[in-house]
Amino acid sequence: MLGLFLQTPVSMPLNSAQLSAEPQLDAHLRLLEAEAISILREARAQFRNPVILYSIGKDSSVLFHLARKAFAPGTLPMPLMHVDTTYKFAEMIRFRDALVARGGVELILAVNEAALAEGMNPFDHDASTYTAAMKTVPLREAIDRHGFDCAIGGARRDEERSRAKERVFSLRDPGHVWDPRHQRPEFFGLYNTQLAIGATMRCFPLSNWTEMDVWRYIHAESIEVVPLYFASPRRVVRRNGQWLPVDDARFRTLPGETIETVEVRFRTLGCYPLTAAVESSAKSVEDIVAELLSTRHSERIGRIIDHVGSSMEDKKREGYF
Amino acid sequence: MAHPGMPAAMSEPRLRLMTLGSVDDGKSTLIGRLLYDSGAVYEDHLVEVSRAAGKGDIDFSFLVDGLKAEREQGITIDVAYRYFATQRRSFLIADAPGHEQYTRNQAAAASHAQLGIVLVTATDGVQPQTRRHMAIAALFGLSHVVVAINKMDLVGFDRAAFAAVAEDMRRLAAGLGLQIVATIPVAAKAGANVVQRGDDMAWYEGPSLLGCLESFSLPAPVEGPAILPVQHTLRIEGGGRISCGTLASGQIRPGDPLVTDGGQRVHIAELWSAGRPVECAQAGEAIAVRLNPERDIGRGAVLTAPSLQAGGATQLRVRLVWLVDYALQSGRTYQLQIGTSGISAHVSRIEGILDLATMAVTPSDKAIGVNDLVIARFSLLAPAPALPFAQNRALGAFILVDRASARTVAAGVVLGVERRDTDTPWQALEVSPERRASLLGQKPCVLWLTGLSGAGKSTLANLVDRELFGLGRPSVILDGDNLRHGLNADLGFSDADRIENIRRVAFVAAMMADAGLLVIVSLLSPFEEARRHARQVIGENRFIEIFVDAPLDVCRQRDPKGLYARADAGTLQRFTGVATGYEPPTSPDLHLHTDQIEAAESGRLILDMVRRRGFL
Numbered sequence: 001m002l003g004l005f006l007q008t009p010v011s012m013p014l015n016s017a018q019l020s021a022e023p024q025l026d027a028h029l030r031l032l033e034a035e036a037i038s039i040l041r042e043a044r045a046q047f048r049n050p051v052i053l054y055s056i057g058k059d060s061s062v063l064f065h066l067a068r069k070a071f072a073p074g075t076l077p078m079p080l081m082h083v084d085t086t087y088k089f090a091e092m093i094r095f096r097d098a099l100v101a102r103g104g105v106e107l108i109l110a111v112n113e114a115a116l117a118e119g120m121n122p123f124d125h126d127a128s129t130y131t132a133a134m135k136t137v138p139l140r141e142a143i144d145r146h147g148f149d150c151a152i153g154g155a156r157r158d159e160e161r162s163r164a165k166e167r168v169f170s171l172r173d174p175g176h177v178w179d180p181r182h183q184r185p186e187f188f189g190l191y192n193t194q195l196a197i198g199a200t201m202r203c204f205p206l207s208n209w210t211e212m213d214v215w216r217y218i219h220a221e222s223i224e225v226v227p228l229y230f231a232s233p234r235r236v237v238r239r240n241g242q243w244l245p246v247d248d249a250r251f252r253t254l255p256g257e258t259i260e261t262v263e264v265r266f267r268t269l270g271c272y273p274l275t276a277a278v279e280s281s282a283k284s285v286e287d288i289v290a291e292l293l294s295t296r297h298s299e300r301i302g303r304i305i306d307h308v309g310s311s312m313e314d315k316k317r318e319g320y321f
Numbered sequence: 322m323a324h325p326g327m328p329a330a331m332s333e334p335r336l337r338l339m340t341l342g343s344v345d346d347g348k349s350t351l352i353g354r355l356l357y358d359s360g361a362v363y364e365d366h367l368v369e370v371s372r373a374a375g376k377g378d379i380d381f382s383f384l385v386d387g388l389k390a391e392r393e394q395g396i397t398i399d400v401a402y403r404y405f406a407t408q409r410r411s412f413l414i415a416d417a418p419g420h421e422q423y424t425r426n427q428a429a430a431a432s433h434a435q436l437g438i439v440l441v442t443a444t445d446g447v448q449p450q451t452r453r454h455m456a457i458a459a460l461f462g463l464s465h466v467v468v469a470i471n472k473m474d475l476v477g478f479d480r481a482a483f484a485a486v487a488e489d490m491r492r493l494a495a496g497l498g499l500q501i502v503a504t505i506p507v508a509a510k511a512g513a514n515v516v517q518r519g520d521d522m523a524w525y526e527g528p529s530l531l532g533c534l535e536s537f538s539l540p541a542p543v544e545g546p547a548i549l550p551v552q553h554t555l556r557i558e559g560g561g562r563i564s565c566g567t568l569a570s571g572q573i574r575p576g577d578p579l580v581t582d583g584g585q586r587v588h589i590a591e592l593w594s595a596g597r598p599v600e601c602a603q604a605g606e607a608i609a610v611r612l613n614p615e616r617d618i619g620r621g622a623v624l625t626a627p628s629l630q631a632g633g634a635t636q637l638r639v640r641l642v643w644l645v646d647y648a649l650q651s652g653r654t655y656q657l658q659i660g661t662s663g664i665s666a667h668v669s670r671i672e673g674i675l676d677l678a679t680m681a682v683t684p685s686d687k688a689i690g691v692n693d694l695v696i697a698r699f700s701l702l703a704p705a706p707a708l709p710f711a712q713n714r715a716l717g718a719f720i721l722v723d724r725a726s727a728r729t730v731a732a733g734v735v736l737g738v739e740r741r742d743t744d745t746p747w748q749a750l751e752v753s754p755e756r757r758a759s760l761l762g763q764k765p766c767v768l769w770l771t772g773l774s775g776a777g778k779s780t781l782a783n784l785v786d787r788e789l790f791g792l793g794r795p796s797v798i799l800d801g802d803n804l805r806h807g808l809n810a811d812l813g814f815s816d817a818d819r820i821e822n823i824r825r826v827a828f829v830a831a832m833m834a835d836a837g838l839l840v841i842v843s844l845l846s847p848f849e850e851a852r853r854h855a856r857q858v859i860g861e862n863r864f865i866e867i868f869v870d871a872p873l874d875v876c877r878q879r880d881p882k883g884l885y886a887r888a889d890a891g892t893l894q895r896f897t898g899v900a901t902g903y904e905p906p907t908s909p910d911l912h913l914h915t916d917q918i919e920a921a922e923s924g925r926l927i928l929d930m931v932r933r934r935g936f937l
Contacts, residue, residue, distance in 0.1 A: 026332035026333075027332060027333055027334055028331065028332050028333055028334050028335065028411070029332075030595075030606070031334045031605065033595050033607070034567060034595065034605055034606050034607040035607075037595055037596075037607035038552065038567045038607050041552050041553045041565050041566075041607070042552065042553075044553055045552055045553040045620050045661075068596065069595050069596030069597075070565075070596065070607070071555060071596075072593065072596035072597075072609070073555075073557065073563065073593065073596075073609075074555040074556070074557055074558075074563065075558070077555075157402045157404075158403075158404050164401045164402050164403065165400065165401050165402075184728070184729050185425045185426055185428070185429040185644065185729060185732065186429055187428065187429050187432040187461075187718065187720055187732040188432045188433075188462075188714065188715075188718035188720075188732070189433075190658050190659075190718065190719065190720045190732075192658070192720060192722050192727070192728075192729040194656075194722055194724070194727040195727060196726075196727045199727075207402075208402070208404075208413065210404050212331070216331075
């Protein structure tokens with residue numbers, strides 16, 4: 001398994017030589033980078049016990065990279081935490097473990113063992129029940145258990161309509177409830193970081209980044225990402241007009257479904273049974289940028305299920321990131 | 322990244338836009354239209370919007386109104402941020418709500434925006450909300466606007482109707498100091514002149530709204546002196562401190578001289594930008610500096626070019642928008658966040674409320690309420706860095722936080738600054754406090770006795786004073802009641818007057834200690850914040866807080882001056898313990914339960930501590 005990982009063509013991890021290299025960023029990315037670093041420093045300076053929520057995806061990779069730059073030449077002054085549903089792609093877990101193995105990071109895992117023991121899984125339960133049990137609940141519990149007062153995540157405003165209204169520093173009431181009607185107004189890049197007893201903060205340094213910005217930054221900074229983002233022949237099943245990946249033996253095919261091998265990639269990464277692939281031939285970061293440029297005007301209908309109603313808003317109110 | 326097919330615009334910073342206008346003027350529809358017609362809407366979003374709106378129709382506002390409650394009410398209740406790009410330029414658009422109760426969001430959006438899109442309708446013209454939004458935006462730093470006159474279809478695309486509204490807008494903008502970039506007739510629902518030119522308004526020869534946004538050029542940034550508000554200090558393994566922050570003005574290089582806001586001169590030994598060593602950094606970059614000589618400067622300090630003085634502000638004159646539904650009170654103390662510093666600020670005076678119709682400031686007896694724009698003066702409980710907003714945005718913009726509720730209660734800009742050292746210079750004193758103290762052969766300190774009336778402060782003050790006198794130690798009592806007959810005779814018992822009372826006593830106590838005396842302060846001093854300020858004024862190392870504590874019912878029973886009886890009878894207003902609260906010290910240097918031990922024992926405990934601390 002490890003061998004497969006090493007053979008997969010990925011860009012090199014950030015090292016000190018690259019940190020010293022001349023910046024290759026254009027004015028737009030430099031501005032976004034400076035803003036994100038300033039927010040990360042604010043989170044460190046103003047909170048007692050901040051944590052970076054690390055989900056292994058491209059946004060988390062960018063966030064981790066920025067956090068190291070924000071505190072260079074010092075070391076990263078906060079741990080990472082991964083809410084592991086145990087149904088992530090195997091390649092994601094290998095990527096995560098390789099990152100930890102390189103050293104210099106403390107990674108905390110949050111798993112809802114109780115729900116797993118009761119048989120929670122993404123095949124027998126609908127997506128929202130599963131997400132609440134395996135993501136929202138363990139996140140809330142881990143924040144409480146470790147006494148984190150600020151959880152920093154890679155969510156972006158361009159991802160989803162209710163996220164478009166998120167604050168950079170977003171208050172959660174006791175019980176981790178998001179009340180979008182009583183958010184703190186944010187002026188001039190000044191953030192009120194005071195917390196009432198029992199309240200916690202979520203912090204989003206990539207608020208103003210778009211998907212395109214993320215990929216262009218990954219390219220400019222040579223940031224390593226999970227190879228699942230790049231097109232490759234993968235085992236998939238056609239269901240409801242989407243390509244669902246068959247990542248391990250736990251996948252259940254329905255009557256009439258056959259496993260095919262199709263050249264696909266993933267635009268976002270989550271739990272594999274809930275993450276549809278897109279047909280693509282983008283094998284490098286450059287290819288992905290080109291694909292995004294042409295996708296902007298084309299028909300793309302593959303993610304309808306993520307956008308029905310305002311499910312993200314409801315999940316966020318319950319404490320989802 | 323130079324990529325074939327990548328619009329050159331993508332490598333330039335986004336133009337930050339905001340919308341202004343009354344709630345029914347169709348802002349969300351206009352933005353939805355702008356997003357849709359410029360191709361920024363993904364197909365799957367569009368399917369969803371069409372489905373929600375019913376067959377065949379697209380409700381463009383649906384693309385923007387994100388939250389459930391808004392869609393149910395058909396209004397925008399919060400600021401939504403949208404991103405879109407054309408071949409020529411990329412944009413960030415903050416869609417701020419129109420209703421008056423969300424004025425604060427307008428101000429927040431304006432504090433980030435570079436260009437405003439003002440929406441008015443040809444049918445209704447300039448509304449009170451239009452005026453209000455434009456005034457607020459101007460006050461929060463916006464300088465340029467595009468005017469879109471919407472619903473031209475409802476006036477038959479009539480040129481005269483357009484011209485009449487355009488003239489009103491021109492006068493309004495001129496009065497507010499806002500520059501109009503273009504005035505455009507629009508029919509947002511049908512999309513006329515939003516992205517494409519409309520066929521029904523051949524008389525209009527200017528650009529479409531999008532064309533105007535694409536070609537707008539930002540005023541060139543002004544070159545200023547280097548200003549670095551310190552945000553965070555890194556402690557490097559093996560020793561050494563590195564100061565981090567975002568360069569707010571100017572540019573710096575290794576070797577450049579800087580001054581701290583405390584007046585210390587330093588040089589930049591090493592410079593990093595976004596984690597990389599660099600030879601030069603510009604305004605806006607997130608930098609880190611190692612200083613030579615190394616100084617213990619932490620968050621809230623400011624490093625500037627030697628030509629600029631930013632530190633030492635003690636009084637600010639400000640313009641603010643009040644954000645919450647309880648009133649701003651003169652005399653209250655709030656947490657002021659300005660630059661990277663957070664300090665206690667006392668609202669020393671409310672000059673008046675800004676009337677948005679006339680832009681005049683009128684003194685007002687009415688309570689300051691939500692959305693009011695106010696001119697006020699703050700006195701800072703410790704000197705802090707600040708500059709007028711017109712000179713520097715980073716050190717001239719602030720928010721005000723109410724510590725009790727943790728809410729952001731106001732945001733605003735600094736109009737004027739008075740500094741401790743320059744505006745009223747210090748007169749040099751030739752005999753130092755140390756020499757005076759050594760002449761008296763003692764080490765001065767201030768014993769600050771706080772507690773409810775009847776807790777035993779005066780009894781203990783006298784007891785300790787007699788002991789010191791007997792030991793041949795020069796001492797003095799500052800008694801709260803006695804001072805109210807003279808120095809503080811002009812003060813009543815409102816929260817503001819109590820704070821002022823404590824402030825004056827603190828300064829007198831500090832002078833007495835400078836004169837070499839052992840000072841015993843006997844003062845109810847009910848507010849934790851004000852006592853903390855007294856500690857700062859007097860000096861941490863010679864301030865001893867003694868909590869003279871007895872339960873309220875014991876104090877009431879003792880009632881040595883008959884004050885509780887009068888308060889209960891209603892002939893004494895605002896009496897602490899009866900009508901207003903007492904904030905007990907959270908960590909006093911000494912806590913005496915006078916209901917449990919004899920006065921003589923309490924007095925002995927005080928003297929023991931004074932000895933232990935080396936003051937006797």
